[in-house]
Amino acid sequence: MLIVDAHLDLSWNALQWNRDLLQPVSVLRQQDQPTTPTVTLPELRRGRFALVFATLLARSTGTQVSHIDFGSPAQAYGVAHGQLAYYRALEKQGHIRIITDSSALKSHIAEWEQWETTPDQPQPPLGFVITMEGADPILEPAQLEQWWQDGLRLLGPTHYGTGRYAGGTGCELGLTELGRPLLAEMQRLGVVLDVTHFSDTSFWQALEVYEGPVLASHQNVRALVPHQRQFSDDQLKAVIERDGVIGAAFDIWMLQPGWQKGYSNAAVTLENVVNHIDYVCQLAGNTRHSAIGTDLDGGFGWEQSPHDMDTIADLQRIPDLLAARGYMQEDIAAIMHGNWLRLLYNAWGE
Secondary structure (H helix, E strand, C coil), X not given: CCEEEEEXXXXXXXXXXXXXXXXXXXXXXXXXXXXXXXCCHHHHHHCCEEEEEEEECCECCCCCECCCECCCHHHHHXXXXXXXXXXXXXXXXXXXXXXXXXXXXXXXXXXXXXXXXXXXXXXXXEXXXXXXXXXXXXXXXXXXXXXHHCCEEEEECCCECECXXXXXXXXXXXXXXXXXXXXHHHHHHCCEEECCCECHHHHHHHHHHCCCCEEECCCCXXXXXXXXXXXXXXXXXXXXXXXXXXXXXXXXXXXXXXXXXXXXXXXXXXXXXXXXXXXXXXXXXXXCCEEECCCCCCCCCXXXXXXXXXXXXXXXXXXXXXXXXXXCHHHHHHHHHHHHHHHHHHHHCC
């Protein structure tokens, strides 16, 4: 089955950890890496990932952290543009295709569906939709239009801590003075709002200001794993009421209560991911709002991923796990790819 993954930090991995994502995972695992890689382009191809939302990630929160949080917005701007240039280089080499509108998306998905019926033909390029995780690289709200012209189509205004535009995970800051003008520009340009990583305060403020389409690209359920990083039922319902989609994330500490870095991943499996998918479906009363947003290799590796998943290609096991719980084939297809496609078509105009 074709898969759409709504959150992969591919350029961050390639540039900050010096990973050649054109190589097999087995090659990267022989190198000196800070975590055990699970995602490369060959694994995305093997896993039939027709489309991924590929991030730009560079914070500037005032708390410098190597490779991710920089000393000034200008530095974050430069790093994020370098990450975008990496995606453009992959596109020039024919490995990927950057998708920015409905027409291109329809053509791309049709090509993948055709390949599914004739797999002896060359596999199409991987489709990338460019998203930004944390808006710190946007120097001012008016600059968003230039980022849009460069291909940015989705934006999560904050990440961890006190972002320039809004409070993120680990704090309760709301929207900053820059936040509301940014949301207004997003709505004007048609940039889709990713509410992942908002603090509880900024989440509700953002939904009051921004009236366009929303998603939670990599977001799990607070009722199953109590932590501010997860969403409460009220927050999940708010996204559902806006016809948004919620992508289940694969980081173990978001899947099992109390898990900490250094613990074994032996007790956590893909069934734990399905628990979060199923919870959202039951809360909504349908399968229109649950999907995949793995965040695999987003600062963690296999040792912090479900134990029965060696690489991202093993997400092909999820349809069988959903079927075992009574999900019908059309509902499984919606979760694995259809809901994200619907959201993009609705946002971009069919």
